[in-house]
Amino acid sequence: MSAPxxxxxxxxxxxxxxxxxxxxxxxxxxxxxGVARRAAPLEHVDYTHIACxxxxxxxxxxxxxxxxxxxxxxxxxxxxxxxxxxxxxxxLAWLHELDSERLGRLLAVNVQAPMxxxxxxxxxxxxxxxxxxxxxxxxxxxxxFPGLGDYSASKAALRLAGQTMAAEFERxxxxxxxxxxxxxxxGLVDTVMQDQARDADAGRFPASQAFHDFADQGxxxxxxxxxGEVVDFMTGEPMSWFTEHRFxxx
Numbered sequence: 001m002s003a004p005x006x007x008x009x010x011x012x013x014x015x016x017x018x019x020x021x022x023x024x025x026x027x028x029x030x031x032x033x034g035v036a037r038r039a040a041p042l043e044h045v046d047y048t049h050i051a052c053x054x055x056x057x058x059x060x061x062x063x064x065x066x067x068x069x070x071x072x073x074x075x076x077x078x079x080x081x082x083x084x085x086x087x088x089x090x091x092l093a094w095l096h097e098l099d100s101e102r103l104g105r106l107l108a109v110n111v112q113a114p115m116x117x118x119x120x121x122x123x124x125x126x127x128x129x130x131x132x133x134x135x136x137x138x139x140x141x142x143x144x145f146p147g148l149g150d151y152s153a154s155k156a157a158l159r160l161a162g163q164t165m166a167a168e169f170e171r172x173x174x175x176x177x178x179x180x181x182x183x184x185x186x187g188l189v190d191t192v193m194q195d196q197a198r199d200a201d202a203g204r205f206p207a208s209q210a211f212h213d214f215a216d217q218g219x220x221x222x223x224x225x226x227x228g229e230v231v232d233f234m235t236g237e238p239m240s241w242f243t244e245h246r247f248x249x250x
Contacts, residue, residue: 004031004046005078008234009068009117011054012086013040016191017136020223021083022047024231033071035064036086054086054113055105065120072124079130081234082121084114084158087136089193090150092200092208103150110154115161122165122179131179132234135162139185139246146206159183159244166242180238184230185246190220221247 008025012018013034022032022042031046037053048071052064072080087110091098118133125131140148141155166181188194197211214220226247233243 004029005076006030006081006235007033007071007074007077007079008081008083009033009035009071009121010083010085011035011113011117013042013049014038016193017186017189017223017227018083018085021085021227021230024224024227025234028231028235030081033068055108057108057112057116060113060116065116068117068120069124072121073126075126075129077126077129079132079234080121080125081132081134082117083134083136083230083234084117085134085136086113087151087154087193089196090148090154092147092197092205094147094204094206095149097204098150106150107154107157110151111157111161114158118161118165128178130177132238133162133165133179133181134230134233135159135181135183137183137185137244139187141185145210147200147204148207163242166240169241174241176238176241180233180240181242182230182233182238183242183244184233185244186221186226187247188214188219188221189223189226191223194220 008030010018010022010032013022014036022034025032026044026046033048034040035050035052040049050064050067052059088106090106091102121131135158137159138155140152141159144152162181162183169179200208202208
């Protein structure tokens with residue numbers, strides 16, 4: 001049996017949306033390269049795992065990037081997708097209480113690493129091979145939640161970085177079919193981040209009650225229910241260089 005000719009690089013495949021997306025893509029005949037600090041509980045002939053701490057910029061540049069470049073630089077691929085899913089939620093604290101070292105790590109994982117990987121994909125994917133970039137966003141990229149200032153700022157930055165990349169695709173004369181960006185808000189998903197928000201000290205995290213309400217009111221979706229629109233974008237033909245969508249929105 002020949003190897004799949006559709007390659008997806010997905011960060012954060014250990015659990016949650018990343019794992020659910022990887023499983024869906026593998027069922028759809030993609031080759032998936034997962035990137036995460038810990039091993040992912042995925043066993044499939046077409047799944048390759050690369051262990052990397054995305055906050056470690058040296059490891060990102062000297063270990064991860066060369067491996068991904070070799071995988072993406074294949075002229076016989078039908079298309080390549082990069083999904084920037086990995087993220088950390090931050091301190092869940094008032095802005096004036098944030099620790100600068102922890103803030104630096106959050107920005108490295110949530111913004112710097114995705115931007116580096118987007119640049120790598122543009123450089124490595126051969127001309128003529130369609131490229132799809134997916135940045136997992138959040139409603140927090142648009143709405144200020146007290147206590148989520150670090151996380152919100154990182155998601156807003158990633159959103160604008162994706163818009164900029166799309167504008168650069170257009171400026172370079174590429175069609176949306178050749179290269180496009182999808183900023184996707186999965187909405188309220190039952191993930192470790194939700195657990196962390198509910199477990200946070202309400203005295204430090206002023207939006208704590210909202211996250212308890214999400215769970216109590218049954219508003220959380222299982223990860224596997226929200227990844228379909230990502231797969232559709234990756235396999236489809238976008239009409240624009242930049243598409244933004246929230247799960248469940250018409």
